[in-house]
Amino acid sequence: MNQTPTLWWVRRDLRLADNPALAAAAAGGGGVVPVFILDPETERLGAAARWRLGMGLAALARRLADHGMRLILRRGAALETLQALLSDTGAQAVHWSRAYDPVAKARDTRVKAVLKAEGFTAISHPGHLLVEPWEVATGEGGHYKVYSPFWRALSARPIADPVPVPHLTAPAQWPASDRLEDWQLGAAMRQAGEVLARYAVVGENAARDRLHAFLSGPVKTYKADRNHPALDATSRLSENLTWGEIGPRTVWHAAQEALRLGHGCEHFLKELAWREFAWHLLHHTPHIATRNWRPDWDAFPWRGDSADAEAWRRGQTGIDIVDAGMREMYATGTMHNRVRMIVASFLTKHLMTDWRIGAAWFDDCLTDWDPASNAMGWQWVAGSGPDAAPYFRVFNPDGQAEKFDPQATYRQRWLSRRAAGTRDFLLAAPKSWGLTADAPRPAPIISLADGRARALAAYAARKA
Ligand SMILES: Cc1cc2nc3c(=O)[nH]c(=O)nc-3n(C[C@H](O)[C@H](O)[C@H](O)COP(=O)(O)OP(=O)(O)OC[C@H]3O[C@@H](n4cnc5c(N)ncnc54)[C@H](O)[C@@H]3O)c2cc1C
Incomplete structure (x- = not known):
């Protein structure tokens, strides 16, 4: 042997x-x-x-x-x-x-x-993926650039079963190891680690429990509720998937089983397929992480970093749903998907700021940071990516808030003076930002109508 x-x-x-x-x-x-x-x-x-x-x-x-x-x-x-x-x-x-x-x-x-x-x-x-990126090809042998046919091709394929935990034996002698504490992995955190720790669900066992809790309850209303940030309606598995604390094949097969039991999991499987799509895109077109996926966007007059972008980072734009989302991310390390779309749209359209400035802030703040989903998400919203939302479709943040946070529960959680979310955000935020619970809410840094008009004019000029 x-x-x-x-x-x-x-x-x-x-x-x-x-x-x-x-x-x-x-x-x-x-x-x-x-x-x-x-x-x-x-x-x-x-x-x-x-x-x-x-x-x-x-x-x-x-x-x-x-x-x-x-x-x-x-x-x-x-x-x-x-x-x-x-x-x-x-x-x-x-x-x-x-x-x-x-x-x-x-x-x-x-x-x-x-x-x-x-x-x-x-x-x-x-x-790390359901299937290898070179295993899903279009009829012409290329890779998919549009999500819907990608989903059809992926869902028609067999997905390999997860392999069980193997029997592990120790080596005759262990080599020397560094100490994790000495690496000081939390040292670069501007936000307080103790605050984030309250929200993190860490490790393989916790990830598995989280999956089963989701599949035995919230998944039944996922399709209807997943866009409402005040509700605990999604799996929150992104932080575990990104660190590989749970494998996507495990999630896929568990969701298929729930689907078989009539729990209406198809929408959830489709979201998991967005993660897959992002990774396949990153593999085939690596420039998606750093450059406009569509080169014709290189001529767009994106604004660089600015006081507006800084107000966005600090949750001080005066637009409630945007500021609530930015506070959520700073305090918890994650942000609801609907709100990610809203804050990204506000930055790239109303503030006409280069999507890479927003993506870099997400890189720094997200505990579920994923190189593929983050790049695709930003380019999708900005309009420069594959299968992207058209640039002229500008989300109205107030309209989105009314639709998806009708009782303002989410906004109050992160903006009201005495709310737990506000407390956590203020604990986590750097003192140099000078934020206090009693400070009045800032006035909007831009009128939504003016921002929209400016973005559309720049878009029309680029087209011309
Ligand atoms: C601008 C922007 C940046 C983003 N950055 C990241 C990122 O860095 N890391 C990350 O994991 N996701 C990112 N996303 C995708 C999405 O917001 C998160 O995956 C989602 O909020 C995670 O919540 P959940 O685990 O409860 O998802 P659920 O709704 O329970 O979905 C299940 C799983 O499907 C995957 N998924 C769901 N929606 C998407 C999506 N739109 N794109 C790709 N995968 C998806 C995730 O792995 C998720 O855990 C980004 C989206 C946008 C618009």
């Missing part, structure tokens, strides 16, 4: 179940060494995402400890760190879950080529 251990390179897959990379590593026979590497690519995460990663790593370490295992932490370039670990442990093989963003793909391609050239086994596995 093979007695050399195998490395499981842990990335955005902080789970033991439904993890083909871990299952392959465990099949090696000589014990598994789980290792997370804080490499320069990972160091680039935004403040809230780094903080949330730290929470996820701590939860994974506890989960591994329940199986008599450890999580080895190392800091440095991925290739050199893996080479050192292969040498320290005598391992001959390393397995990992595939990533699809351009930065990670470039790193992984090099790691794989060098390790293979040195005689090691280096294998990447599926697991």
Whole structure:
């Protein structure tokens, strides 16, 4: 029997179940060494995402400890760190879950080529998506650029079953590990970590419980209620999916089962497919993360950073639903999907600000930050992306608020002086912003009619 251990390179897959990379590593026979590497690519995460990663790593370490295992932490370039670990442990093989963003793909391609050239086994596995991006193709063999046909093609395919938690054995000797506390992953947080911690639901067990709680109740009214930010009507699984604390195949099959039982899950499955669509787009057209997906938008006179954008970041635009959403994100690390669309539309249309300025703030504040969904979401709203909302469709934030927050419950939660949300936001917000509970609400920084007219005029000029 093979007695050399195998490395499981842990990335955005902080789970033991439904993890083909871990299952392959465990099949090696000589014990598994789980290792997370804080490499320069990972160091680039935004403040809230780094903080949330730290929470996820701590939860994974506890989960591994329940199986008599450890999580080895190392800091440095991925290739050199893996080479050192292969040498320290005598391992001959390393397995990992595939990533699809351009930065990670470039790193992984090099790691794989060098390790293979040195005689090691280096294998990447599926697991972060329902199907691999190259497995869903149009009739002409290209990739989908429009969601509806993508959904039809995806839902007609079989989705692989999740693999069970493998039997894990420890290596004969554990290599040295950094201490998670020494990495100070929360140090870059402007907002107080204690506030975010109240809202975070961390780890594989919690994610599984969250899925089952959702499928046994709220999913039944999901279609009708999911656009209402005051209601607890959605799964809130995005923070777990993004860190891989639950696999999308697990979610897919559980929802299919609920659908079979008559719980009306189709809409939920369609939302999960938006995540999939985003990742497939990022794989096939990596520029979606940094440049206008449609190059004809390069000529649009986006405004750069400004006092208006700063007011937007601080939740001080004077437009209630926008400010409530920005406060929600700052205090909780997430924001309701409907409100994400409203605040993004207000920034890119009424304030005519470059979508990348908004996306960068989301990068920094979201604990569910996902390179694919964030880029697609922003370009969808701005009008520059694939299958995007047309630019001339400008959301009226007040109209949206009346429709989706008719009792103003959500807005009051984040704006009323004595509301719990306001308290949390003020605790989390930097003192330098000078915000207090008693400060009067600011006047709107722009009239909604003027902002709309300015955006439409710029759009018409660009068209001309
Ligand atoms: C400007 C903008 C930025 C966004 N940035 C992110 C981001 O960084 N990370 C992120 O996970 N989502 C992002 N989204 C998508 C969406 O807002 C969140 O996925 C959703 O709010 C998560 O809530 P939930 O888990 O309760 O979703 P549910 O309604 O329960 O949906 C289930 C799952 O489907 C996926 N999903 C749902 N809606 C979308 C969508 N519109 N696009 C892609 N996937 C979706 C998510 O994985 C979600 O967890 C963004 C949307 C916009 C408009």
